[in-house]
Amino acid sequence: MDPAIYDPSVPDGLGDHDTQDLISKTGDPELGRRYLIPARQGCAVRIKAGQILTLYNPKGNQVCDFFALIDGSESEFLSMEHCRTALGRIYVRECDVLVTNRRRPLVEFVEDSSPGVHDILIACCDHHRYQQLGAQGYHDNCADNFRRSLLAIGIKAKHVPSPFNVWMNIPVSLEGDYSWEAPVSKPGDFIRLRALEDAIFVMSACPQDMTPVNGIGVEPAELEFEINLEGTD
Amino acid sequence: MDPAIYDPSVPDGLGDHDTQDLISKTGDPELGRRYLIPARQGCAVRIKAGQILTLYNPKGNQVCDFFALIDGSESEFLSMEHCRTALGRIYVRECDVLVTNRRRPLVEFVEDSSPGVHDILIACCDHHRYQQLGAQGYHDNCADNFRRSLLAIGIKAKHVPSPFNVWMNIPVSLEGDYSWEAPVSKPGDFIRLRALEDAIFVMSACPQDMTPVNGIGVEPAELEFEINLEGTD
Numbered sequence: 001m002d003p004a005i006y007d008p009s010v011p012d013g014l015g016d017h018d019t020q021d022l023i024s025k026t027g028d029p030e031l032g033r034r035y036l037i038p039a040r041q042g043c044a045v046r047i048k049a050g051q052i053l054t055l056y057n058p059k060g061n062q063v064c065d066f067f068a069l070i071d072g073s074e075s076e077f078l079s080m081e082h083c084r085t086a087l088g089r090i091y092v093r094e095c096d097v098l099v100t101n102r103r104r105p106l107v108e109f110v111e112d113s114s115p116g117v118h119d120i121l122i123a124c125c126d127h128h129r130y131q132q133l134g135a136q137g138y139h140d141n142c143a144d145n146f147r148r149s150l151l152a153i154g155i156k157a158k159h160v161p162s163p164f165n166v167w168m169n170i171p172v173s174l175e176g177d178y179s180w181e182a183p184v185s186k187p188g189d190f191i192r193l194r195a196l197e198d199a200i201f202v203m204s205a206c207p208q209d210m211t212p213v214n215g216i217g218v219e220p221a222e223l224e225f226e227i228n229l230e231g232t233d
Numbered sequence: 234m235d236p237a238i239y240d241p242s243v244p245d246g247l248g249d250h251d252t253q254d255l256i257s258k259t260g261d262p263e264l265g266r267r268y269l270i271p272a273r274q275g276c277a278v279r280i281k282a283g284q285i286l287t288l289y290n291p292k293g294n295q296v297c298d299f300f301a302l303i304d305g306s307e308s309e310f311l312s313m314e315h316c317r318t319a320l321g322r323i324y325v326r327e328c329d330v331l332v333t334n335r336r337r338p339l340v341e342f343v344e345d346s347s348p349g350v351h352d353i354l355i356a357c358c359d360h361h362r363y364q365q366l367g368a369q370g371y372h373d374n375c376a377d378n379f380r381r382s383l384l385a386i387g388i389k390a391k392h393v394p395s396p397f398n399v400w401m402n403i404p405v406s407l408e409g410d411y412s413w414e415a416p417v418s419k420p421g422d423f424i425r426l427r428a429l430e431d432a433i434f435v436m437s438a439c440p441q442d443m444t445p446v447n448g449i450g451v452e453p454a455e456l457e458f459e460i461n462l463e464g465t466d
Contacts, residue, residue: 006309006335008391076239081313081356081395084411090323090354091409101393102239103361121323121354123314128336158241159392160334162314174407176324178317 009156011147012127013138015040027153027200029227037064037223040207042145044153046071047195047227052110055203056224057167060187061215064223065124065142065163067202068098068107074155074200076100078107080120080162090172092120092164097196101161105196114189119168121178124160125208133210140207149202166191168206168213180211194230242389244380245360246371248273260386260433262460270297270456273440275378277386279304280428280460285343288436289457290400293420294448297456298357298375298396300435301331301340307388307433309333311340313353313395323405325353325397330429334394338429347422352401354411357393358441366443378437388433399424401439401446413444427463 022037023029027046037043039062047053055064068078079101084090086099093116098107123129126143143160150157167189169181195201205223206214214220255270256262260279270276272295280286288297301311312334317323319332326349331340356362359376376393383390400422402414428434438456439447447453 005306006303008308070239073238075241075392079356081354084354085356085362088411089409090405090411101356103359103365121314121317123312123318123334126336129318132336159308162395172323172405172409176322176405178321178323 008159009147009151011144012141013144015138015140015144022152025153032226032228034224034226037203037205037225039205039220039222040140042142042149042202042204044149044155044200044202045225045227047199047201049195049197050230051195052228052230053193053195053201054226054228055166055191055193057114057185057189058187058224059218059221060185060189061183061218062221062223063168063183063206063208063214064166065146065204065206066166067146067161067163068195069200069202070100070106071198071200075158076102076104077161078164080164083120090121092118098164106199108194108196109191110194111192114167114185114191117167117169117184119165119170121172122165122168122170124163124204125206126160130210135210142204142206145204146202149204150200153200155200180213182212182215241392242380242384244377245374246377248371248373248377255385258386265459265461267457267459270436270438270458272438272453272455273373275375275382275435275437277382277388277433277435278458278460280432280434282428282430283463284428285461285463286426286428286434287459287461288399288424288426290347290418290422291420291457292451292454293418293422294416294451295454295456296401296416296439296441296447297399298379298437298439299399300379300394300396302433302435303333303339304431304433308391309335309337310394311397313397316353323354325351331397339432341427341429342424343427344425347400347418347424350400350402350417352398352403354405355398355401355403357396357437358439359393363443368443373440375437375439379435382435382437383433386433413446415445415448
C-alpha cells in the first residue's frame with residue numbers, strides 16, 4: 001500500500017465500488033445526458049473545446065474535487081498555483097479563465113448559481129490524510145477517485161494535481177489561518193465550465209466525512225453532470 | 234519550444250549558462266563548504282536525512298524558489314498544497330514541518346534569521362510567464378533552472394512542483410487579492426532547513442526582473458548555501 005518508490009498512477013486502495021463503466025470505455029459522453037456521480041465516487045469524461053460542462057449539486061452540501069487535463073498531453077493540467085498567479089487572487093469566481101501548468105487557458109468559469117464560495121488552496125484528500133485523521137482501514141478518497149477514473153479510460157496519472165474544490169468553504173483570515181467550514185451552496189446549485197481545449201475533466205464527489213467540508217450532520221452525497229454543445233443548454 | 238505533448242523534464246530553453254558542474258556529477262556536496270548559486274541560476278544537491286541546509290541571501294533582496302524531492306522516488310516531493318493542509322495556514326514559519334504529496338514529513342524549517350516573510354502560494358516563474366509579461370526571446374526562469382539542475386545530476390523531472398518561495402513577499406488581503414512586493418529580508422539573512430529523509434534539494438535564484446519580487450531598482454542576485462551534519466554548524 002505504501003511502496004518506497006511512488007507511482008502516482010497507482011491507487012492506494014480499491015474501496016468497494018467500480019467506476020469502470022460509468023460513462024463509456026473511452027470517457028466520451030452522450031451530449032445532453034444527465035450522468036450521476038454516486039456519493040464517494042469519481043468520473044472522468046472527455047470534453048471537446050467549446051463544449052460546456054454543467055455540474056449539479058443535488059443535495060447542496062457536496063464538494064466536488066475538479067481536475068482537468070489536456071486530452072493527449074496529460075502532464076499538462078489545470079494548475080491552481082498557476083491560476084492564482086494569473087488571477088491575482090487566492091479565490092476563483094464566475095467569469096474567471098483557469099489555466100494549466102503551462103499557463104494555457106483551459107477552463108472558463110461561465111456560470112455559478114451558488115454564492116460563489118469555492119477553494120483552490122487545499123490538496124485533495126487521500127489515503128494518507130484519512131490515516132492521519134484516524135480512519136481505520138481504507139477510506140474512499142479523491143486522489144484514488146482521480147487515479148481510478150483515469151485508469152478506467154486507459155490513462156495513467158503522472159501526478160495528482162491540486163484540485164479546484166468546487167463548493168468547498170475554506171475562509172482564510174488576514175493572518176493566513178483558515179478553517180474547514182460547511183459549504184454554503186444550496187440544493188440544486190450548479191456551475192458551468194467551458195472547455196477551451198480538448199480535455200479530460202475528472203470529478204470526484206469528495207468522500208470526506210471526518211471534517212465538516214461536506215456539511216455537518218449529513219453524509220457525503222452524489223453529484224450530477226451533463227455536457228452540452230456551446231449555447232444549446 | 235512549445236510541443237503539443239508536454240514533457241515536464243525538458244527545459245523550454247537553454248539560456249546562456251550551464252549548471253552542469255556546479256556541485257558534482259552526482260549532486261553530492263562537500264559538507265561545510267559554502268557553495269555559490271550565481272544570479273539567475275539553479276542548483277540541485279543531495280542531502281541525507283538529518284543534515285541541515287543553510288541558505289544565505291547575501292544581498293538580502295533575492296528570492297529562492299526551493300524544491301525538495303525524495304531521493305530515489307522523485308515523483309514524491311515537497312508539496313505546498315499538502316503543507317497548507319498540514320499547517321492550517323497559507324504561510325510557513327520557523328519550526329514548521331513541511332510535507333510531501335504523500336503527506337510525509339520531509340523538511341523541518343529549523344531557523345530563520347529574516348522577518349519570516351515567505352510565500353507558498355505562487356507557481357515558479359517559467360518561459361510562458363515571461364512571454365505573458367512581455368519578455369522578448371528567452372528569459373531565464375525557475376522552472377528551467379529546476380529541470381536543468383536535475384538533468385545535470387541525471388534526473389528527469391516528472392513534474393515541476395509549486396515551490397517554497399523563500400523570502401518572496403506576497404501579502405494576501407482579507408478579500409483574497411494579493412500583491413507582488415519586494416522582499417523584507419536583509420543582506421546576510423539565512424534560513425536553515427533539516428532534511429527528514431534522504432532528499433534532493435533544488436534551489437533557484439529567481440531571475441524575475443519584470444515584477445518587484447526580487448526588489449525594486451536592483452538586479453536579481455546570487456544565493457549561497459552549505460550543508461552540514463546536524464548540530465555541527
